[in-house]
Amino acid sequence: xxxxxxxxHLARTARTVTxxxxxxxxxxxxxxxxxxxxxxxxxxKWSNQARMAAALGITSATITHHLNxxxxxxxxxxxxxxxxxxxxxxxxxxxxxERFARLREIALRHDERLRASITDAEATMLRExxxxxAAAVAPSRGDQQ
Numbered sequence: 626x627x628x629x630x631x632x633x634h635l636a637r638t639a640r641t642v643t644x645x646x647x648x649x650x651x652x653x654x655x656x657x658x659x660x661x662x663x664x665x666x667x668x669x670k671w672s673n674q675a676r677m678a679a680a681l682g683i684t685s686a687t688i689t690h691h692l693n694x695x696x697x698x699x700x701x702x703x704x705x706x707x708x709x710x711x712x713x714x715x716x717x718x719x720x721x722x723e724r725f726a727r728l729r730e731i732a733l734r735h736d737e738r739l740r741a742s743i744t745d746a747e748a749t750m751l752r753e754x755x756x757x758x759a760a761a762v763a764p765s766r767g768d769q770q
Contacts, residue, residue, distance in 0.1 A: 635758065646735050653731045659700075660728040662691045666701055666715050667725050674713065700724055 628634070643657065650656050655663075661681055671677045678688035692715065695701040700721035706712035717725060740748060 631758070642739065646732075649731045649735050650728060653727050655724060655728045655731075658691060659695065660725075660732060662688070662695060663700065663717065663721060663725040663728065666695075666717055666721070669716070671715075674715070677715075695721070 629637075647657050650660060662677070665671055665677050665680060671680065674688050674692065675685050678685045681688065692701060692703065696703060699718055701715055702718055703713055703715045706714060743751070
């Protein structure tokens with residue numbers, strides 16, 4: 626085998642890109658995880674925390690942990706719907722909006738840095754190849770039963 630397995634090469638590349646992203650986020654006072662959660666809260670389209678967790682591919686307990694930390698830091702606020710106490714709303718605070726804007730700029734600069742090394746056609750091809758790889762390892766319906 627002249628080249629490392631695709632999965633190993635992909636994992637190494639993902640780790641390198643993720644570490645660079647995390648360093649940039651940390652320098653701006655955040656983290657990749659915090660940015661992703663703030664992004665979901667900012668979008669205001671998630672009816673509950675379970676759906677937010679599913680969108681990120683994490684557990685409900687993990688999203689609760691992140692939201693608790695963001696709330697403790699004054700970046701998000703949560704409240705129960707008076708008409709249906711089972712529904713909990715989440716929104717950015719003014720401080721959260723400022724932090725989100727700062728982290729979003731960092732994320733956009735990181736993306737620009739990545740895109741600077743490839744053409745638009747290569748970016749399109751990369752998305753397509755990554756989707757194929759994800760589909761190749763996704764559990765089939767029969768595996769889930």
